[in-house]
Amino acid sequence: MSTIASLRIGEMGYISEETLDLIPLKxxxxxxxxxxxxxxxxxxxxxxxxxxxxxxxxxxxxxxTAVQIQILKANL
Structure with a gap:
C-alpha cells in the first residue's frame, strides 16, 4: 500500500482506514x-x-508524518 509521501505532484489518493491510529490528532x-x-x-x-x-x-x-499515513491511490 502507498503512503502520502509516495505520491507524485498532482497525484491523488484516499486516506486508508488502517492508519487512523497513526494520524496525529491535529x-x-x-x-x-x-x-x-x-x-x-x-x-x-x-x-x-x-x-x-x-x-x-x-x-x-x-x-x-506523511510516511505513516497509508492511502489508496486514485485511478484516473
Whole structure:
C-alpha cells in the first residue's frame, strides 16, 4: 500500500482506514480522516515538508508524518 509521501505532484489518493491510529490528532481535526481525498500539491526544496490538499483544505505536513499515513491511490 502507498503512503502520502509516495505520491507524485498532482497525484491523488484516499486516506486508508488502517492508519487512523497513526494520524496525529491535529491532522484529524483538520480533515485528514479515513476516506478523505488527498492530493500532493508541492514539495519543499529540502524535501522535508509536503504541501497537500485534503478535501479542499491546503496543509503542510512533515515527511515523517506523511510516511505513516497509508492511502489508496486514485485511478484516473
Amino acid at each position: 491532522l484529524l481535526e483538520m480533515g485528514c480522516l479515513p476516506g478523505a481525498e488527498v492530493q500532493l500539491v508541492q514539495v519543499a526544496p529540502l524535501k522535508d515538508l509536503l504541501y497537500i490538499c485534503v478535501n479542499g483544505s491546503h496543509l503542510a505536513i512533515r515527511k515523517e
